[in-house]
Amino acid sequence: MPPPSPLVIVISGPSGVGKDATIKRMQELGVPFHFVVTATTRPRRPGEVHGKDYFFVSLEEFAEMIEKGELLEYAVVYGDYKGIPKQQVREALASGKDVVLRIDVQGAATIRKIIPNAIFIFLTAESEEELVLRLMERKTEPPDKLKLRIATARQEMKRLDEFDYVVVNRDGALDETVHRICAIVEAEKCRVRQRVIEL
Secondary structure (H helix, E strand, O other): OOOOOOOEEEEEOOOOOOHHHHHHHHHHOOOOOEEOOEEEOOOOOOOOOEOOOEEEOOHHHHHHHHHOOOEEEEEEEOOEEEEEEHHHHHHHHHOOOOEEEEOOHHHHHHHHHHOOOOEEEEEEOOOHHHHHHHHHHHOOOOHHHHHHHHHHHHHHHOOHHHOOEEEEOOOOOHHHHHHHHHHHHHHHHOOOOOOOOOO
């Protein structure tokens, strides 16, 4: 039997569920996926590394990327632009690697139209209360922006049925979250009818 085709795994969910922490832990554990680095115009948070966490670009640079058709998808998220560099995804798939995209819920809907055979995983907290608490504990936003994030997160929770899988990222159980995502990918690789990614 031929080896399974490389997959595109979309990890999404509301702000504060731990998408970045999950990706970071997967990288630390040496999970053999290609983690796409998103381009963004938002300011760098403490500890974030350009080219590793995100490509931090100016509004002008981002506009140029749009103009040149270099982005698979892009959206305005909390007033800042975020986008997926197309070439990075193509190169990783061509090398036979599974590709992980970390995307907000709005962006996931766009990716579904472009790559319908991707695996869509909705990451969530144990409860809405837990999610709100995590957002407040981050202390990365002024009160007005925090209110917007909480309201948006509540709306995004209602879009769960647009996804293939849901993974609850329990507080203090990051390794368990990573294990579940890897188990989903492993199960997908065992399907009789494989997902074929065309891009």
